[in-house]
Amino acid sequence: MKIACVQMDIAFGEPDVNFEKVEAYLKEAAANGAETIVLPEMWNTGYALTELETLADGDGRTLKFLQNFAKQHGVNIVGGSVSTKKQDGFYNTMYVVDKNGSLVSEYDKAHRFGLMDEHIHLEEGAGLGTFELEGTVCGGVICYDIRFPEWIRTQALNGAKVIFVPAEWPEARIDHWRILLQARAIENQCFIVAVNRIGRDPKNEFGGSSMVIAPWGEIRLDMAKQEGIGYAEIELAEVAEVRKRIPVFADRREKLYMKFK
Numbered sequence: 001m002k003i004a005c006v007q008m009d010i011a012f013g014e015p016d017v018n019f020e021k022v023e024a025y026l027k028e029a030a031a032n033g034a035e036t037i038v039l040p041e042m043w044n045t046g047y048a049l050t051e052l053e054t055l056a057d058g059d060g061r062t063l064k065f066l067q068n069f070a071k072q073h074g075v076n077i078v079g080g081s082v083s084t085k086k087q088d089g090f091y092n093t094m095y096v097v098d099k100n101g102s103l104v105s106e107y108d109k110a111h112r113f114g115l116m117d118e119h120i121h122l123e124e125g126a127g128l129g130t131f132e133l134e135g136t137v138c139g140g141v142i143c144y145d146i147r148f149p150e151w152i153r154t155q156a157l158n159g160a161k162v163i164f165v166p167a168e169w170p171e172a173r174i175d176h177w178r179i180l181l182q183a184r185a186i187e188n189q190c191f192i193v194a195v196n197r198i199g200r201d202p203k204n205e206f207g208g209s210s211m212v213i214a215p216w217g218e219i220r221l222d223m224a225k226q227e228g229i230g231y232a233e234i235e236l237a238e239v240a241e242v243r244k245r246i247p248v249f250a251d252r253r254e255k256l257y258m259k260f261k
Protein backbone atom coordinates (compact mmCIF):
# COMPACT_ATOMS: atom_id res chain seq x y z
CA MET A 1 0.00 0.00 0.00
CA LYS A 2 1.50 3.35 -1.04
CA ILE A 3 0.67 5.88 1.65
CA ALA A 4 0.78 9.67 1.33
CA CYS A 5 0.96 11.80 4.48
CA VAL A 6 -0.17 15.41 4.09
CA GLN A 7 1.77 17.56 6.57
CA MET A 8 0.33 21.07 6.29
CA ASP A 9 -0.31 24.32 8.07
CA ILE A 10 -3.98 24.95 8.86
CA ALA A 11 -5.68 28.36 8.58
CA PHE A 12 -7.25 29.08 11.99
CA GLY A 13 -11.04 29.29 11.76
CA GLU A 14 -11.08 29.40 7.94
CA PRO A 15 -12.67 26.23 6.55
CA ASP A 16 -12.88 27.51 2.94
CA VAL A 17 -9.15 28.20 2.81
CA ASN A 18 -8.42 24.78 4.30
CA PHE A 19 -10.74 22.91 1.93
CA GLU A 20 -9.00 24.51 -1.04
CA LYS A 21 -5.56 23.61 0.29
CA VAL A 22 -6.52 20.04 1.15
CA GLU A 23 -8.01 19.54 -2.32
CA ALA A 24 -4.75 20.66 -3.94
CA TYR A 25 -2.77 18.22 -1.76
CA LEU A 26 -5.18 15.36 -2.49
CA LYS A 27 -4.78 16.01 -6.22
CA GLU A 28 -0.99 16.03 -5.95
CA ALA A 29 -0.92 12.80 -3.92
CA ALA A 30 -3.35 11.03 -6.26
CA ALA A 31 -1.32 12.16 -9.31
CA ASN A 32 1.79 10.70 -7.66
CA GLY A 33 0.18 7.27 -7.34
CA ALA A 34 -0.80 7.26 -3.66
CA GLU A 35 -3.32 4.55 -2.77
CA THR A 36 -4.17 5.90 0.68
CA ILE A 37 -3.91 9.59 1.61
CA VAL A 38 -3.83 10.71 5.25
CA LEU A 39 -4.72 14.21 6.53
CA PRO A 40 -4.03 15.90 9.91
CA GLU A 41 -6.39 16.55 12.84
CA MET A 42 -9.10 19.28 12.76
CA TRP A 43 -8.01 20.42 9.31
CA ASN A 44 -11.24 22.33 8.56
CA THR A 45 -11.17 24.79 11.46
CA GLY A 46 -8.02 24.19 13.50
CA TYR A 47 -8.62 24.62 17.24
CA ALA A 48 -11.03 27.54 16.78
CA LEU A 49 -13.19 25.83 19.41
CA THR A 50 -15.05 28.94 20.58
CA GLU A 51 -16.36 29.45 17.03
CA LEU A 52 -17.66 25.95 16.38
CA GLU A 53 -21.31 27.04 16.33
CA THR A 54 -20.67 28.83 13.04
CA LEU A 55 -17.64 26.90 11.72
CA ALA A 56 -18.05 23.19 12.53
CA ASP A 57 -19.24 20.91 9.76
CA GLY A 58 -22.95 20.39 10.39
CA ASP A 59 -24.14 19.70 6.86
CA GLY A 60 -21.91 16.83 5.76
CA ARG A 61 -19.65 19.06 3.65
CA THR A 62 -16.47 17.14 4.55
CA LEU A 63 -17.91 13.72 3.96
CA LYS A 64 -19.33 14.68 0.55
CA PHE A 65 -16.02 16.29 -0.43
CA LEU A 66 -13.95 13.25 0.62
CA GLN A 67 -16.35 10.75 -0.96
CA ASN A 68 -16.47 12.60 -4.29
CA PHE A 69 -12.70 12.98 -4.43
CA ALA A 70 -12.03 9.35 -3.47
CA LYS A 71 -14.42 7.99 -6.09
CA GLN A 72 -13.26 10.31 -8.83
CA HIS A 73 -9.56 9.59 -8.27
CA GLY A 74 -9.76 5.97 -7.04
CA VAL A 75 -7.92 6.61 -3.74
CA ASN A 76 -8.62 5.77 -0.11
CA ILE A 77 -8.66 8.79 2.21
CA VAL A 78 -8.09 8.71 5.95
CA GLY A 79 -9.65 12.13 6.34
CA GLY A 80 -7.63 13.25 9.34
CA SER A 81 -10.29 14.74 11.51
CA VAL A 82 -12.63 17.71 11.27
CA SER A 83 -14.78 19.52 13.78
CA THR A 84 -18.38 18.37 13.36
CA LYS A 85 -21.72 19.46 14.72
CA LYS A 86 -23.93 16.51 15.63
CA GLN A 87 -27.29 16.29 17.40
CA ASP A 88 -25.88 16.38 20.92
CA GLY A 89 -22.89 18.67 20.44
CA PHE A 90 -19.55 19.14 18.71
CA TYR A 91 -17.07 16.35 17.98
CA ASN A 92 -13.56 15.85 16.64
CA THR A 93 -14.41 13.34 13.89
CA MET A 94 -12.30 11.13 11.63
CA TYR A 95 -13.96 10.04 8.36
CA VAL A 96 -12.39 7.27 6.32
CA VAL A 97 -13.57 6.69 2.77
CA ASP A 98 -12.44 3.97 0.41
CA LYS A 99 -11.60 4.30 -3.26
CA ASN A 100 -15.23 3.60 -4.25
CA GLY A 101 -16.29 6.62 -2.23
CA SER A 102 -17.89 4.53 0.53
CA LEU A 103 -17.66 5.69 4.13
CA VAL A 104 -15.87 2.89 6.01
CA SER A 105 -15.37 4.60 9.36
CA GLU A 106 -16.65 7.56 11.35
CA TYR A 107 -14.68 7.82 14.60
CA ASP A 108 -15.08 10.53 17.23
CA LYS A 109 -11.97 11.25 19.31
CA ALA A 110 -12.31 9.23 22.51
CA HIS A 111 -10.04 11.17 24.88
CA ARG A 112 -10.47 14.94 25.15
CA PHE A 113 -7.29 16.98 25.65
CA GLY A 114 -7.74 19.45 28.50
CA LEU A 115 -4.67 21.56 27.71
CA MET A 116 -6.37 22.55 24.45
CA ASP A 117 -9.87 22.98 26.00
CA GLU A 118 -11.45 20.01 24.25
CA HIS A 119 -13.25 19.01 27.46
CA ILE A 120 -15.05 22.39 27.44
CA HIS A 121 -16.17 22.48 23.81
CA LEU A 122 -16.28 18.90 22.51
CA GLU A 123 -18.15 15.69 23.34
CA GLU A 124 -16.18 12.47 23.75
CA GLY A 125 -16.56 9.63 21.28
CA ALA A 126 -17.80 6.16 22.17
CA GLY A 127 -16.86 4.09 19.11
CA LEU A 128 -13.83 1.89 18.43
CA GLY A 129 -12.51 3.24 15.13
CA THR A 130 -11.42 0.01 13.42
CA PHE A 131 -12.26 -0.44 9.74
CA GLU A 132 -11.26 -2.43 6.69
CA LEU A 133 -9.27 -0.95 3.83
CA GLU A 134 -8.06 -3.03 0.87
CA GLY A 135 -8.94 -6.19 2.84
CA THR A 136 -6.80 -5.14 5.85
CA VAL A 137 -8.15 -4.32 9.29
CA CYS A 138 -6.93 -0.85 10.26
CA GLY A 139 -7.43 1.37 13.28
CA GLY A 140 -7.88 5.08 13.70
CA VAL A 141 -7.19 7.18 16.77
CA ILE A 142 -6.74 10.93 17.11
CA CYS A 143 -3.73 12.72 18.64
CA TYR A 144 -4.07 12.63 22.49
CA ASP A 145 -5.59 9.11 22.15
CA ILE A 146 -2.03 7.75 21.73
CA ARG A 147 -1.30 8.46 25.41
CA PHE A 148 -3.71 5.60 26.25
CA PRO A 149 -1.89 2.39 25.40
CA GLU A 150 -4.88 0.27 26.41
CA TRP A 151 -6.95 2.02 23.72
CA ILE A 152 -4.46 1.28 20.95
CA ARG A 153 -4.12 -2.26 22.29
CA THR A 154 -7.91 -2.63 22.06
CA GLN A 155 -7.68 -1.77 18.38
CA ALA A 156 -4.83 -4.24 17.85
CA LEU A 157 -6.81 -6.95 19.67
CA ASN A 158 -9.67 -6.20 17.29
CA GLY A 159 -7.36 -6.98 14.40
CA ALA A 160 -5.79 -3.62 13.45
CA LYS A 161 -2.51 -4.03 11.58
CA VAL A 162 -2.14 -0.41 10.51
CA ILE A 163 -3.13 2.38 12.90
CA PHE A 164 -3.65 5.90 11.56
CA VAL A 165 -3.08 8.89 13.87
CA PRO A 166 -4.01 12.40 12.68
CA ALA A 167 -2.81 15.10 15.06
CA GLU A 168 -2.31 18.71 16.04
CA TRP A 169 0.56 18.05 18.46
CA PRO A 170 2.53 21.06 19.73
CA GLU A 171 6.26 21.38 19.21
CA ALA A 172 6.70 21.79 23.00
CA ARG A 173 6.00 18.05 23.53
CA ILE A 174 7.21 16.65 20.21
CA ASP A 175 9.61 14.29 22.00
CA HIS A 176 6.55 12.63 23.64
CA TRP A 177 4.88 12.33 20.22
CA ARG A 178 7.85 10.55 18.70
CA ILE A 179 8.48 8.19 21.62
CA LEU A 180 4.82 7.31 22.20
CA LEU A 181 4.26 6.52 18.53
CA GLN A 182 7.31 4.32 18.33
CA ALA A 183 6.27 2.52 21.52
CA ARG A 184 2.71 1.98 20.21
CA ALA A 185 4.15 0.44 17.02
CA ILE A 186 6.60 -1.82 18.86
CA GLU A 187 4.23 -3.01 21.60
CA ASN A 188 1.38 -3.70 19.17
CA GLN A 189 3.65 -4.97 16.39
CA CYS A 190 1.76 -2.95 13.80
CA PHE A 191 2.33 -0.07 11.39
CA ILE A 192 1.68 3.41 12.72
CA VAL A 193 0.93 6.16 10.19
CA ALA A 194 0.89 9.45 12.08
CA VAL A 195 0.23 12.85 10.47
CA ASN A 196 0.76 16.02 12.46
CA ARG A 197 0.25 19.60 11.30
CA ILE A 198 2.86 22.33 11.23
CA GLY A 199 2.57 26.10 11.69
CA ARG A 200 1.02 28.14 14.51
CA ASP A 201 -2.35 29.00 15.95
CA PRO A 202 -3.00 31.69 18.60
CA LYS A 203 -1.88 29.35 21.40
CA ASN A 204 0.58 26.80 20.03
CA GLU A 205 3.34 26.12 17.56
CA PHE A 206 2.96 22.64 16.04
CA GLY A 207 5.79 20.19 15.60
CA GLY A 208 5.20 18.24 12.38
CA SER A 209 7.28 15.04 12.56
CA SER A 210 4.67 13.06 10.67
CA MET A 211 5.94 9.51 10.61
CA VAL A 212 5.39 6.03 9.26
CA ILE A 213 6.71 3.47 11.72
CA ALA A 214 7.10 -0.24 10.98
CA PRO A 215 6.04 -3.07 13.37
CA TRP A 216 9.67 -3.58 14.51
CA GLY A 217 9.87 0.12 15.38
CA GLU A 218 11.91 1.47 12.45
CA ILE A 219 10.92 4.92 11.27
CA ARG A 220 10.26 4.61 7.53
CA LEU A 221 9.21 8.22 6.98
CA ASP A 222 9.99 11.29 9.09
CA MET A 223 8.81 14.61 7.70
CA ALA A 224 10.46 16.80 10.36
CA LYS A 225 8.98 20.30 9.93
CA GLN A 226 8.67 20.34 6.13
CA GLU A 227 5.30 21.32 4.69
CA GLY A 228 4.19 18.93 1.94
CA ILE A 229 3.48 15.29 1.19
CA GLY A 230 5.59 12.38 2.42
CA TYR A 231 5.29 8.94 0.82
CA ALA A 232 5.94 5.46 2.22
CA GLU A 233 5.23 1.90 1.08
CA ILE A 234 3.70 -0.44 3.62
CA GLU A 235 4.29 -4.17 3.26
CA LEU A 236 1.66 -5.88 5.42
CA ALA A 237 3.50 -9.21 5.54
CA GLU A 238 5.89 -7.49 7.97
CA VAL A 239 3.23 -7.52 10.66
CA ALA A 240 2.91 -11.32 10.60
CA GLU A 241 6.69 -11.71 10.39
CA VAL A 242 7.32 -9.55 13.50
CA ARG A 243 4.46 -11.21 15.41
CA LYS A 244 6.05 -14.58 14.62
CA ARG A 245 9.54 -13.44 15.69
CA ILE A 246 8.32 -12.31 19.15
CA PRO A 247 4.83 -13.73 19.78
CA VAL A 248 3.60 -10.99 22.09
CA PHE A 249 -0.07 -11.58 21.32
CA ALA A 250 0.18 -15.33 21.95
CA ASP A 251 2.11 -14.69 25.20
CA ARG A 252 -0.38 -12.21 26.69
CA ARG A 253 -1.87 -13.25 30.08
CA GLU A 254 -5.36 -11.74 29.84
CA LYS A 255 -6.72 -13.70 32.82
CA LEU A 256 -3.84 -12.51 35.00
CA TYR A 257 -4.45 -8.88 34.03
CA MET A 258 -8.18 -9.23 34.74
CA LYS A 259 -7.48 -10.68 38.22
CA PHE A 260 -6.03 -7.33 39.33
CA LYS A 261 -8.51 -4.99 37.59
Ligand SMILES: NC(=O)CCC(=O)C(=O)O
Pocket residue numbers: 041113116142143144145147167168169170173176
Ligand atom coordinates in the same frame (compact mmCIF):
# COMPACT_ATOMS: atom_id res chain seq x y z
N1 LIG B 1 -4.60 17.72 19.84
C1 LIG B 1 -4.18 16.96 20.82
O1 LIG B 1 -4.84 16.00 21.19
C2 LIG B 1 -2.84 17.31 21.42
C3 LIG B 1 -2.32 16.26 22.36
C4 LIG B 1 -1.04 16.69 23.02
O2 LIG B 1 -0.49 17.73 22.69
C5 LIG B 1 -0.45 15.86 24.07
O3 LIG B 1 0.59 16.25 24.60
O4 LIG B 1 -1.00 14.79 24.39
